Amino acid sequence: MKWRIACTMIAAALMFSAGYAALFVAPDEATMHAVMRIFYMHLPSWIAMFLALSLVFVANVAYLVTRKVKWDCLGVAGAEVGVACCTIGLITGPLWAKPVWGIWWTWDARLTSTFVLWLMYIAYLLLRGLVEEPGRKAVISAVFGIFAFLDVPLVYLSNRLWRTQHPQPVILGGPGSGLDPVMGKVLLLCVVAICWVMAMALVDRYRLELLRHEADGLRVEADSLQSEATNFNGIAASKEL
Amino acid sequence: MENFRFLFTAWMAVWAVFFVYEFSIARRMSRLKSEMAELKQRLHEPRTDR
Numbered sequence: 328m329k330w331r332i333a334c335t336m337i338a339a340a341l342m343f344s345a346g347y348a349a350l351f352v353a354p355d356e357a358t359m360h361a362v363m364r365i366f367y368m369h370l371p372s373w374i375a376m377f378l379a380l381s382l383v384f385v386a387n388v389a390y391l392v393t394r395k396v397k398w399d400c401l402g403v404a405g406a407e408v409g410v411a412c413c414t415i416g417l418i419t420g421p422l423w424a425k426p427v428w429g430i431w432w433t434w435d436a437r438l439t440s441t442f443v444l445w446l447m448y449i450a451y452l453l454l455r456g457l458v459e460e461p462g463r464k465a466v467i468s469a470v471f472g473i474f475a476f477l478d479v480p481l482v483y484l485s486n487r488l489w490r491t492q493h494p495q496p497v498i499l500g501g502p503g504s505g506l507d508p509v510m511g512k513v514l515l516l517c518v519v520a521i522c523w524v525m526a527m528a529l530v531d532r533y534r535l536e537l538l539r540h541e542a543d544g545l546r547v548e549a550d551s552l553q554s555e556a557t558n559f560n561g562i563a564a565s566k567e568l
Numbered sequence: 569m570e571n572f573r574f575l576f577t578a579w580m581a582v583w584a585v586f587f588v589y590e591f592s593i594a595r596r597m598s599r600l601k602s603e604m605a606e607l608k609q610r611l612h613e614p615r616t617d618r
Contacts, residue, residue, distance in 0.1 A: 362571035365578040411589045422578040426571040531593045538600050545607040
């Protein structure tokens with residue numbers, strides 16, 4: 328419990344300093360001014376999402392190879408955190424786009440592939456609710472998760488491969504790209520803060536899924552005991568007759 | 569600061585997603601824990617009957 332309190336304190340400190348740095352320390356951008364500061368939450372949420380979904384992919388492959396429950400739990404936890412990060416990106420994106428592009432949304436390659444990615448991981452989570460048998464559920468969702476991951480590199484490369492309304496990458500985008508050094512440091516702090524918070528959520532969600540597996544086992548045991556008791560009572564009643 | 573409302577809304581949305589998600593995990597966890605306690609009790613009861 329102590330480590331949990333320490334982690335929460337670190338998360339609060341990181342989020343506070345990231346927020347302060349993004350709003351008051353980072354220099355003003357020449358054309359977009361204040362609204363550009365959305366960037367300090369928008370990009371880190373995508374980075375956290377890519378990390379979470381990569382973890383889902385690793386967990387899905389590891390589950391199919393080893394059939395260990397912990398990988399299935401990690402896959403679900405990562406997918407949920409990935410969807411949460413993607414949701415943040417899909418909310419902050421249009422809020423940044425409207426004052427800068429004059430539109431909330433456009434169906435360009437980057438935005439469309441991201442929206443499809445969000446839908447696919449929501450489907451991954453919904454799919455788990457449709458299959459009852461735990462082993463089958465884990466295998467189906469692992470296969471679906473690997474298939475869904477194919478969209479991740481497509482999202483990353485979409486604004487490099489096609490002409491999009493979404494701007495070209497500012498980091499690792501080739502010659503002419505790059506950030507002001509102070510902006511870079513503030514961005515790094517925001518990335519660390521968001522990834523820390525999301526890592527904590529991932530650990531919590533992973534623990535929840537492990538507990539759910541334990542509860543499923545208990546439920547099966549309780550049901551079999553109950554049916555055993557019912558059969559026993561039925562036999563005893565027929566003998567009395 | 570003409571577009572401040574967009575910046576404000578975006579930051580509020582980020583915090584809202586964090587809090588709603590963490591709250592939902594905590595709620596599901598507490599519900600599951602109480603269900604498990606109930607199941608353990610159910611498992612314990614028939615054994616004492618025999």
